[in-house]
Amino acid sequence: MSALLAVRGLTAGYGSLIVLRDLDFHVDPGEVVVILGANGAGKTTTLRALSGEISGEGTIEFDGRRVDGSRTDQRARLGIGHVPEGRGTFVDLTVEENLRIGAYHRPAAQVRSAMDRAFGLFPTLGERRAQLAGSMSGGEQQMLAVARALMGDPKLLLLDEPSMGLAPMVTAELFRTLAETNERTGTAMLIVEQNAQIALSIADRAYVLGHGQIVSAGTAAEIRADDSIRRAYLGV
Amino acid sequence: MELLIQRLIDGTSNGFLYGAVALALVLIYRSTGLMNFAQGEMAMFSTFVVWKLADERLGFGLALAIAIPAGIVFAFLLGAVLERAVIRPFSGGNPLTLLIVTLGMFLAINALAGYIFTTDTERLDSPFPSGGLSLGGVTITYLEMGTVVVLLVVALLIRQLFMGTKLGLGLRAAAMNPSSSRLAGIDVGRMMMIGWGLASAIGAIAAILVAPVVYVSTNMMAALLLYGFAAAVVGGFDSPFGALVGGVLVGLIQSLASGYLPFIGTQLQLATAFAVILLVLLIRPQGLFGRLPVERV
Incomplete structure (x- = not known):
């Protein structure tokens, strides 16, 4: 199965400040993937680069076509939904x-x-x-x-810190709904989240981002079981 | 008594013109966050296009029924092109820069109109019959009636467009939250062009309606733009409805002040607009129907 989203060598930032360095990652159709990482690791920047809100280098292939040269609204019409930071x-x-x-x-x-x-x-x-x-x-x-x-x-839904500012009960309800949506509609999701525990509970796979680079990748279960990752990047 | 009614009528009719100019200013302010000083000159240029198409001696001698719609379509395109070519490259930058850009547009369009058309003052016929209805000592000209009716219809159409159509929803969304609109797949750039086009067309309609009274010249909009600014300040710079109400209020204040305050007369009429602007900014800076800007997190 070819990937729904395939990112190769993504380098991006704001002006002369480079936040992301040479990222490679992918999301398969119907998959829920989580990007974890400490504050300032580049999680939001990654999503903004995928939506075209900031430009960068490298290739972004979505649903079989290159989108790295497209405007934000064009990418949205192709099927990239984005729930931005701050809603x-x-x-x-x-x-x-x-x-x-x-x-x-x-x-x-x-x-x-x-x-x-x-x-x-x-x-x-x-x-x-x-x-x-x-x-x-x-x-x-x-x-x-x-x-x-x-x-x-959307074929792919990007979610930026959906739990931000929400009470634990509300967060749990929201993630239940996300999992339900994914199951019912097959919408793939790429979720950036501080709350690693709850995000991993609905995810298939996860990437861990540290200082703008992918430092670890694996299934949700593998990432959850890895003590060193938890201590170093997730603070739990 | 008749004199008072006459002044109220004249003030209301003028007020609708001020309201239309204010509406054009407000539409652009809401979508671009920008006071467009070139609004009047864009309308003046479009009126010259109507004049050129219609004038029998120096132009093409077309019927007003063709020349006026053509001029309004031209105004729409002019607004859209100016947004894309002149405003867009500066958008997102310093608001002061954009203000200076519109001042530059003011000067450039004014000079271009003189160069392309004429620096003389020309006549443009009224689209309505001359004369009017007299009742007692009070006269309403057909031009005054036509002005009020046309601008009311324009205002209602604009309202319907913004509140009742999908395009209107897109225009409002793009103005309120451009980045979120882009994420929803809305082509914000196209919405800005349409917004500028609409504003330009409304300004042109006001200019064409006022042309039979003030004649067509490169400076025909100077006073009307100032009254339009006053109306927008009174109504609130972010309220289309307030723009119209503000226009009528300014029209009435102007008419009554120059009628009943002998020292104002006709010479100081423009100063009343300035006085209104100052008073409103002092007492209620957001205008009657506007809202104070709120910091959103």
Whole structure:
């Protein structure tokens, strides 16, 4: 099976500051992959490079084609969904409008069913469809951000610290929903997460990032069992 | 009594023109976070295009029914092209730089209009019949009526576009949160072009409506732009609805002040706009319907 996402020799950063050095990694169709690492290891930068929010060197192949020269919105239309750090909520728009934006590039006929599916996964959002998104709690906004990205029917969902600022109970619920979504729709996921424990619990594989380089890779079970990785990079 | 009603009518009709210019300014401010000083000159240039198409002596002598729509389409394209070619390369940079760029556009378009068309003052016929309705001592000209009706319809169409269509949702999304919009697959650059095009077209409609009164010249928009700024300040720079209300208020203040305050008369009319701007900025800087900028985390 050929990879859904194949990254080779990715070097990227901000201006003259190089954050990522020569990364190689891949995500297979339907897979849940986690990128772990301490603060400042380059996790968010990796996702931003995949979405084209920052440019870099190296090749990014997605769904059989090179996307490293494409703009962010073009990559989104090809099927890369991105739940950004800070959630990217349209705070002055309603929940329903937020979801419609997520499906902006899809034909009108598909939006209705996509919305129903989103409300099925996140019942709270259905109850609050007419509410301004900015008036919801952090947990609800995180659900909305995930639902918004899923509205675009992505083949690959990038999630940047989905547990950030959420209570443990809410985090657990969110990851349950992510696992359920992956199972039902086969959407592949690449998750960047500080909370290694919960992320590894739904992941197939994991990469550990240290100072902009991949220092370890393996199945979720292998990474979880490796004491030296836990001590050095995960702080647990 | 008749005089008061007459002043209210004239003030309202003028106010809709100020409101339209303010609406154009607000649309660009909301999408680009930028005060477009070239708004008036873009409208002036488009009005010259209408004049060139319609004038029988110096132009092509086309009917106004063709020349005016063509001028409005031209204005849309002009706005879109200016955004792409002149504004975009500076976007994301220092807001002050962009402000200077629009001032540069102001000067360049003004000079170009004089070079391409004429530095003389020209006539453009009203799209409405001359004369008007008289009742008692009060007269409403057909131009005043037409101005109010046309601009009301434009405002309602713009509202419907933004609130009731998918394109409108995209335009609002791109203005509110460009980076999140890109991640959702929205071509933010295209939305900016459309936003500038719409603003430019609205400004042109206002200029074409005012042209029969102030005539067509490279400086025809100087006063209207200032009143438009006053209207936008009154209504709040981020509120399209406020722009129209602000326009009518400024129109009424101007008309009543110059009518009842002898020292203002017609000479100091423009100063009332300036006084309104200063007062509002002192008392309520966000305007009647605007919101103070909120730091978002």
